[in-house]
Amino acid sequence: MIYYLLKPFIRFALAIFCPGLHRHNRTTVNINGPVLIAANHPNSFLDAIIIASIFDRPIYFLARGDAFHKPWHNRLLRTLHMFPVYRLREGKQYLGLNADAFENSRKVLSKNGIVLIFIEGISVNKHELQPFKKGAARIAKSCWKEGTPLQVLPLGIGYSSFDKMGKSVFIHTGELISQNQLMYLEEDSKNYVLFNQILFQKIQSLISIPELNSKKSGPIKILGTIGKWIHQPLYQVLSGYVRKQTKNTMFYDSVLFGVLFFCYPIYLLVIGLILSMLQIPFFIVLMILLAHPILAYFATSTRIDTSSSLSV
Secondary structure (H helix, E strand, O other): OHHHHHHHHHHHHHHHHOOEEEEOOHHHOOOOOOEEEEEOOOOHHHHHHHHHHHOOOOOEEEEEHHHHOOHHHHHHHHHOOEEEEOOHHHOHHHHOOHHHHHHHHHHHHHOOOEEEEEOOOOOOOOOOOOOOOOHHHHHHHHHHHOOOOOEEEEEEEEEOOOOOOOOEEEEEEOOOEOHHHHOOOOOHHHHHHHHHHHHHHHHHHHOEEEEEOOOOOOHHHHHHHHHHHHHHHHHHHHHHHHHHHOOOOOOHHHHHHHHHHHHHHHHHHHHHHHHHHOOOOHHHHHHHHHHHHHHHHHHHHOOEEEEEEEEO
16 A cells, blocks of 8 residues: 555656656556566665656565564565565575565566566666576576466666766666576576576666766756755755765665655645744745745756766
8 A cells, every 4th residue: 555655756756856767668667467577776776666666557576685674664665565585695594585585476476466676686886787696587487387477577777876866867678578588498507597698688788877967058957056055955964964874885875865755745844834834825835835846856857968878
């Protein structure tokens, strides 16, 4: 339920945080399952948020297991369609739990659902692909073994920046790939290698890096300047706090989006209460509050240019 309630608000927030969000194959947004989306992973959990936002149907994710350790985190993340998957660095005692994540994924796919897996198994702020893990191949194999007509969708995501508001994001999806194109050898170990080799080539060809361009002019630039000015105090406080908390990690962008997503409505509420206490007419208060996200959009969109890209 929370997943469905949050999705329209997340789409709205992403329009401000990533005003240059471009999908280069719009036919996939209403794709039918069972589909396993295999994607690169350059920007922590912001990747999952963005990819889930562009698909009409609900998506289930495999997420890093250490985020599930606290009971309330575990409950919340599972309501958001996430399954924990663990790496060796998080403790050998947890690796056995990965079988549960793969089984949960298989169950979703057997019911014509969609599962997203970041096939590198690690997130680094780079567009160069890291070596692929075997998780995606194992999930696909388990589905095909029981007769589920699973297809794999390669996806590449690229960012103009990993630490700035007003970014462009390019999302390219390839053609759906069936079992006979990915696994046709006799030995499972060789099939896993083949699976990853094919997807590595597919995903690598789908990654495009947008370029920043701040040459906007005229009324748009003026509105953007006003939006930047009125939001500067809030942004400086929150971005400074997040940067300090995420120092030496790749989580700055993702955490900043989450903090802004939950704090911005409170910020507008406080402004509305203050203006009401000053006995400003309700209509004017409403117009001021509505103007804030609009000006925020102009402030971030003046930084981007979605017309050019550089393939990896």
